[in-house]
Amino acid sequence: QSNQFCEAGIGYGEVGCGISSSTKLLIKGGTVVNAHHQEVADVYVEDGIIVAVKPNLKVSDGVKVIDATGKFVMPGGIDPHTHLAMEFMGTETIDDFFSGQAAALAGGTTMHIDFVIPVNGSLIAGLETYEEKAKKSCMDYGFHMAITKFDDIVSRDMEIIVKEKGINSFKFFLAYKGSLMVNDELLLEGLKRCKSLGALAMVHAENGDAVFEGQKRMIELGITGPEGHALSRPPVLEGEATARAIRLAGFVNTPLYVVHVMSIDAMEEIAKARKSGSNPSAISHFLKASQNLSLGTLNRVVKCISIARFSLRHIGQRVVGEPVVSGLVLDDSGLWDSDFATASKYVMSPPIRASGHDKALQGALSNGVLQLVGTDHCVFNSTQKAFGIDDFRKIPNGVNGIEERMHLVWNTMVESGQISITDYVRVTSTEWYALTVTLRYARIFNIYPRKGAIIAGSDADIIILNPNSSFEINARSHHSRTDTNVYEGRRGKGKVEVTIAGGHVVWENNELKVVPGSGKYIEMPPFNYLFSGIDKADASYLSSLNAPVKRSKSTT
Ligand SMILES: NC(=O)NCCC(=O)O
Numbered sequence: 001q002s003n004q005f006c007e008a009g010i011g012y013g014e015v016g017c018g019i020s021s022s023t024k025l026l027i028k029g030g031t032v033v034n035a036h037h038q039e040v041a042d043v044y045v046e047d048g049i050i051v052a053v054k055p056n057l058k059v060s061d062g063v064k065v066i067d068a069t070g071k072f073v074m075p076g077g078i079d080p081h082t083h084l085a086m087e088f089m090g091t092e093t094i095d096d097f098f099s100g101q102a103a104a105l106a107g108g109t110t111m112h113i114d115f116v117i118p119v120n121g122s123l124i125a126g127l128e129t130y131e132e133k134a135k136k137s138c139m140d141y142g143f144h145m146a147i148t149k150f151d152d153i154v155s156r157d158m159e160i161i162v163k164e165k166g167i168n169s170f171k172f173f174l175a176y177k178g179s180l181m182v183n184d185e186l187l188l189e190g191l192k193r194c195k196s197l198g199a200l201a202m203v204h205a206e207n208g209d210a211v212f213e214g215q216k217r218m219i220e221l222g223i224t225g226p227e228g229h230a231l232s233r234p235p236v237l238e239g240e241a242t243a244r245a246i247r248l249a250g251f252v253n254t255p256l257y258v259v260h261v262m263s264i265d266a267m268e269e270i271a272k273a274r275k276s277g278s279n280p281s282a283i284s285h286f287l288k289a290s291q292n293l294s295l296g297t298l299n300r301v302v303k304c305i306s307i308a309r310f311s312l313r314h315i316g317q318r319v320v321g322e323p324v325v326s327g328l329v330l331d332d333s334g335l336w337d338s339d340f341a342t343a344s345k346y347v348m349s350p351p352i353r354a355s356g357h358d359k360a361l362q363g364a365l366s367n368g369v370l371q372l373v374g375t376d377h378c379v380f381n382s383t384q385k386a387f388g389i390d391d392f393r394k395i396p397n398g399v400n401g402i403e404e405r406m407h408l409v410w411n412t413m414v415e416s417g418q419i420s421i422t423d424y425v426r427v428t429s430t431e432w433y434a435l436t437v438t439l440r441y442a443r444i445f446n447i448y449p450r451k452g453a454i455i456a457g458s459d460a461d462i463i464i465l466n467p468n469s470s471f472e473i474n475a476r477s478h479h480s481r482t483d484t485n486v487y488e489g490r491r492g493k494g495k496v497e498v499t500i501a502g503g504h505v506v507w508e509n510n511e512l513k514v515v516p517g518s519g520k521y522i523e524m525p526p527f528n529y530l531f532s533g534i535d536k537a538d539a540s541y542l543s544s545l546n547a548p549v550k551r552s553k554s555t556t
Pocket residue numbers: 083204260347348349350376378397398399
């Protein structure tokens with residue numbers, strides 16, 4: 001085991017060298033759970049693909065049999081929000097594409113989507129850098145792309161990224177003034193370009209200018225510790241940016257995905273938009289037109305009302321909200337800890353909020369206002385966090401979660417009865433998205449049913465969770481490279497006992513057996529279901545405008 005990637009606690013093995021060489025697997029007698037259905041059945045896997053899901057399957061000798069009686073057999077988790085090996089705030093996240101993914105597999109996540117950061121604004125250079133970083137992957141992964149500037153080259157490269165590189169989402173940071181932040185003009189250009197390419201626009205929603213002001217205030221008050229981080233960027237700034245991004249996306253009429261929703265303020269904006277379903281351009285036209293009640297305008301008003309009603313009943317503004325585990329299960333008390341190493345490990349943006357926001361976000365996840373759970377796994381060790389010992393603005397932002405997400409969501413949401421087991425699969429893996437009252441569903445990242453399902457033909461990314469077994473989290477035993485854990489000491493019921501990735505058993509008996517280079521890049525096509533009907537809504541809006549009003553020149 002001289003491989004450079006082999007670390008304490010992580011076994012390294014290749015298929016055929018004594019560790020899980022079987023490419024044929026039978027998982028017997030478990031309850032198979034998909035996002036829409038659960039039943040007791042066996043699952044047969046061959047060469048990385050699920051071949052059959054049926055009760056009482058018979059197989060020949062030489063097939064590895066795993067008894068799952070009394071346990072849940074579910075699709076491996078998909079983490080839609082990670083930052084592995086990301087250069088950020090003068091340093092680099094300590095988990096790379098091997099250690100972060102190994103940790104993920106130990107916690108039942110079998111695919112993640114990481115954010116490519118452009119190099120000097122160049123998307124292609126950024127992607128090349130990330131392709132290199134990802135060569136050591138031991139599980140499947142995809143990419144989102146951040147947009148940090150906008151010009152003709154970026155616009156052209158966005159098309160290449162979508163059409164040739166398999167990326168279908170772009171993230172705009174409304175915070176991090178002076179580094180990643182974009183202004184409204186750029187956001188608008190980006191939203192229009194996303195719409196034309198069928199790519200999902202994502203936002204980090206905090207008002208970066210106001211955060212900058214808040215930080216100055218704290219420093220002037222002499223508040224330089226980690227608590228200053230939370231105090232400088234209160235929920236109102238997250239709510240404002242979320243509302244702004246939602247309205248601009250509505251104005252352009254393109255779907256929007258709000259990453260790491262951390263506050264009631266942001267969540268309520270999402271709830272309002274999804275409920276109202278109004279196309280703001282249609283509504284503003286309605287208001288304008290209704291001030292002038294000539295016959296012609298009345299005609300237009302009627303048309304606008306019908307557009308708005310159509311929107312209300314059938315569309316809902318297409319906004320997706322992603323809570324992250326830290327926002328769901330933690331409160332901000334840790335930031336006030338007198339020990340800097342303890343307090344600084346909780347620094348992330350938007351900040352972990354005061355008690356109450358966590359419960360509200362759980363409620364929003366259970367009632368469908370928020371749709372899928374990420375982690376924003378972005379890990380720095382205590383030496384890196386200490387860069388900000390005298391000034392909270394220099395503490396690298398980010399917390400762990402890639403290994404803990406599946407356990408904490410199970411324990412917090414399923415064990416407490418807030419969501420069903422099928423909903424658990426939906427919010428951690430399948431990412432189905434309830435779009436209308438008629439229950440038409442669609443996947444957000446357009447990779448279903450290859451991923452996120454236990455059905456014949458899907459990739460064999462599977463977990464076996466024992467609801468009667470328990471988990472405990474601590475930095476001593478986790479698989480991330482970081483030396484702290486924001487969930488230190490948490491324990492609960494429901495443990496992922498087996499993880500199968502690409503048909504190989506990679507986690508069993510508390511042991512990891514992972515192979516650098518075995519993970520595959522998953523291309524994600526554009527125009528997911530969120531885009532369906534948008535062209536029709538645009539066309540009917542345009543036709544409602546009629547011809548330009550002809551006016552004679554005034555003589556007075
Ligand atoms: N969230 C955070 O604190 N760090 C990662 C970068 C981001 O997603 O904003």
